[in-house]
Amino acid sequence: MTTTSDVHGIEASEELDRALPESPTPMTTDLLTKEVSLPSHFSTSVVALGAIALMVLGLALDNVWLGYISAMVAVAASLRVIWPSWGRIWQTLIPEVWRGLIIASVGLLSGIVGLLILSSTNRNEARNIEINWNAIGALGELIGALGQILIAILTVYVAWRQYVISRDLTIQQNTITQQQTIDAYFQGVSDLAMGDQGLLEDWPQERVIAEGRTAAIIRSVNAEGKAKILRFLSQARLITPLKRDRHLGRPILDGNGSYAEDRLEGIRVIDLGAMLAAADLSSTDLRRTDLSEANLVRTNLQNCDLVRTNLSRSILYETNLSNANLKGTRFFYGTTETATPRSRTQVPNYRTGEYTGAVIENANFTEVENLSEENRYYCCAWCGSKSRATMPGGCEGIPNKLGR
Numbered sequence: 001m002t003t004t005s006d007v008h009g010i011e012a013s014e015e016l017d018r019a020l021p022e023s024p025t026p027m028t029t030d031l032l033t034k035e036v037s038l039p040s041h042f043s044t045s046v047v048a049l050g051a052i053a054l055m056v057l058g059l060a061l062d063n064v065w066l067g068y069i070s071a072m073v074a075v076a077a078s079l080r081v082i083w084p085s086w087g088r089i090w091q092t093l094i095p096e097v098w099r100g101l102i103i104a105s106v107g108l109l110s111g112i113v114g115l116l117i118l119s120s121t122n123r124n125e126a127r128n129i130e131i132n133w134n135a136i137g138a139l140g141e142l143i144g145a146l147g148q149i150l151i152a153i154l155t156v157y158v159a160w161r162q163y164v165i166s167r168d169l170t171i172q173q174n175t176i177t178q179q180q181t182i183d184a185y186f187q188g189v190s191d192l193a194m195g196d197q198g199l200l201e202d203w204p205q206e207r208v209i210a211e212g213r214t215a216a217i218i219r220s221v222n223a224e225g226k227a228k229i230l231r232f233l234s235q236a237r238l239i240t241p242l243k244r245d246r247h248l249g250r251p252i253l254d255g256n257g258s259y260a261e262d263r264l265e266g267i268r269v270i271d272l273g274a275m276l277a278a279a280d281l282s283s284t285d286l287r288r289t290d291l292s293e294a295n296l297v298r299t300n301l302q303n304c305d306l307v308r309t310n311l312s313r314s315i316l317y318e319t320n321l322s323n324a325n326l327k328g329t330r331f332f333y334g335t336t337e338t339a340t341p342r343s344r345t346q347v348p349n350y351r352t353g354e355y356t357g358a359v360i361e362n363a364n365f366t367e368v369e370n371l372s373e374e375n376r377y378y379c380c381a382w383c384g385s386k387s388r389a390t391m392p393g394g395c396e397g398i399p400n401k402l403g404r
Contacts, residue, residue, distance in 0.1 A: 051074035052070070181217065181220070189213070189233075189238070192210055193238065214272075215275050218275050218276070234288070234291075238268070240261060241263055241267060242261065242262065242268070242269070281301055282304065287305050288307070290309075291311055293312075296316050297315055299320070301319055302322050303322075306325055307325055307326075308327070312332055312357065312358060317359055318363065323366070333353045334350070335353055365387060365391050388400065
């Protein structure tokens with residue numbers, strides 16, 4: 001039978017269980033840790049002080065072993081106390097590349113001091129250990145000079161780190177500013193193209209203004225910024241020749257939800273012209289970009305992704321295409337037997353490929369990737385003897401139609 005007192009005891013126990021947390025809070029854990037660690041640190045400190053006293057006694061009694069043993073005990077006990085905190089301070093204040101050097105320097109100096117003190121020159125018949133204070137003084141001067149050198153090195157390191165941090169911040173700020181400039185350009189071109197009387201209609205003055213803005217910004221951004229602009233213009237069909245109504249100037253739809261192309265007589269909203277001549281576009285993504293009829297003389301296209309890029313009738317004279325991905329890249333229309341490079345005077349024939357090809361004389365094709373057999377034949381035939389030497393797979397059996 002349960003008595004009244006037992007009931008009260010059970011209720012009190014349940015209230016106490018509800019009042020206490022199920023698991024100790026971080027503060028409670030810290031307090032418990034401190035309570036456990038305090039006695040341990042106290043006892044270790046007592047051991048360290050006792051070892052120091054024995055070391056002094058060993059030096060006074062000229063007892064080498066007592067001095068050695070007590071000194072090692074003092075060092076071990078002190079390290080046990082300071083190591084947990086010192087490890088965190090060491091990792092916070094000292095860079096990782098300097099930690100090994102500092103430890104090695106301290107060990108080297110300590111070893112030299114120990115060898116000098118324990119060497120035979122510091123011993124006589126009266127005592128096992130006789131300290132040569134002249135040698136210690138000279139060694140102190142040497143340590144002071146090394147300390148000044150280390151301080152100078154540390155100062156140079158701090159200055160270099162400040163320069164690196166400042167440089168990284170500047171690069172990040174320039175990247176943000178460039179992206180803001182590109183976004184403003186995108187918005188401006190979009191407003192012109194989507195207006196009631198925008199660039200997609202027959203308003204030459206607005207197209208000239210858009211070309212001027214494009215030429216200005218494309219020279220003020222880096223390679224990645226140029227690639228972003230080109231991808232935007234290409235996907236928006238602003239650099240593709242569009243078929244237009246002869247009277248209204250408006251582009252004609254192709255019946256598939258897009259605008260119809262007219263490679264022979266179409267009008268480009270923005271004509272790149274020579275904007276990209278000698279430009280740096282290396283290591284950028286130019287997939288599916290329409291660069292047809294663009295002047296790319298001496299342009300750096302090294303390591304570029306040119307998958308399905310249209311380079312027909314472009315000028316690639318002395319262009320660097322090394323390590324570029326040329327999978328599906330269009331250099332010409334028609335067939336390899338009839339395709340020829342563009343001409344200033346001749347009208348291109350997009351059915352046979354005459355005068356629709358890119359000018360690739362003296363271009364660098366070193367280690368290009370995914371070059372199809374059709375493109376390899378065309379490039380070997382029309383790139384000239386200098387470029388034929390850089391063609392992967394060689395040009396054996398393919399005539400040099402360029403003649404030089």
